Amino acid sequence: MPELPEVETIRRDLETILLERTIQSLQVKDLSVLTGIGPKGQPRRRISAPQFKSKILGKTVQKFDRRGKYLIMEFSDGTALVFHLRITGQLLVAPLNYPERIRFDFDEGQRLYFTDRRRFGEVIFSENWKALPEIVSLGVEPINEALSGEYLKSIFRGRSAPIHSILLNQKLVSGLGNIYVTEALFQAGLRPKRPCGKIPFSKLSELSQSIRQVIADSIEHRGYSMNTYVDAMGKKGRSQLFSKAYGKDGLPCPRCGATFKRIVLAGRGAVFCPRCQE
DNA sequence: AATGGCCTGGTG
DNA sequence: CACCAGGCCATT
Numbered sequence: 001m002p003e004l005p006e007v008e009t010i011r012r013d014l015e016t017i018l019l020e021r022t023i024q025s026l027q028v029k030d031l032s033v034l035t036g037i038g039p040k041g042q043p044r045r046r047i048s049a050p051q052f053k054s055k056i057l058g059k060t061v062q063k064f065d066r067r068g069k070y071l072i073m074e075f076s077d078g079t080a081l082v083f084h085l086r087i088t089g090q091l092l093v094a095p096l097n098y099p100e101r102i103r104f105d106f107d108e109g110q111r112l113y114f115t116d117r118r119r120f121g122e123v124i125f126s127e128n129w130k131a132l133p134e135i136v137s138l139g140v141e142p143i144n145e146a147l148s149g150e151y152l153k154s155i156f157r158g159r160s161a162p163i164h165s166i167l168l169n170q171k172l173v174s175g176l177g178n179i180y181v182t183e184a185l186f187q188a189g190l191r192p193k194r195p196c197g198k199i200p201f202s203k204l205s206e207l208s209q210s211i212r213q214v215i216a217d218s219i220e221h222r223g224y225s226m227n228t229y230v231d232a233m234g235k236k237g238r239s240q241l242f243s244k245a246y247g248k249d250g251l252p253c254p255r256c257g258a259t260f261k262r263i264v265l266a267g268r269g270a271v272f273c274p275r276c277q278e
Numbered sequence: 279a280a281t282g283g284c285c286t287g288g289t290g
Numbered sequence: 291c292a293c294c295a296g297g298c299c300a301t302t
Binding site: 001002003036038039044069084085086087088118120134168170177178227267268269 | 294295296297298299300301
């Protein structure tokens, strides 16, 4: 559930607390956070806790970066830890409800807890994070002019898939999940099922603005905290208070009063107003 | 392009 | 008790 605005909020939090700090010790309580869990429950990468520790101990944090939904803790020697929170992952500087899977102890007493109710979240150590395949394959960031009507036109051309599914594809646009795709399509007045290749340019231009707007607003509200998301201090965001369509199945549309409908596209729920989204 | 698997708390 | 959400990768 953490999408771009949630990850960005955590990034900014960590930046204020852990920059220039050195890792003194760490505890790996669940190795699968490091190896990942693949098909048939098999580990996706081969790494041991001692191996991981030897790479991390004594390193100093130089920068926190973000690419799509990935959060990167970059060390002064150029190596990095790349976090993905998937659905229920949390990065906290204060312990919360459930036990941590990894804990980092810093030189001035700060602690960083990685928790995850389920076990989809991952941490990858990399000597050159920008070259990781999962990073290289990411599409443009939806926070600035890179996500223009022209860009949308170029990635939609020749495709007939529903626009909702296309916008969830991280290789085309990185950082959007179900919440913000739902909100952006509502704001732009586009039906989730609309085949993306046949949308007029003026509408794409509008959509690009809606996406950027929805993301910027949510960063300002510090993320959507209906479920497990909290910031690095363990505090909830307020974006859920402003959501217009996501999670509103069966409720009246604030724009026209019709009842929101929910359909399933590529296995994901999409909520929309059947009257004012075309 | 669509489907299944990964995991587990929450809902029907 | 069965089943689903959620992001992403692997397989079809």
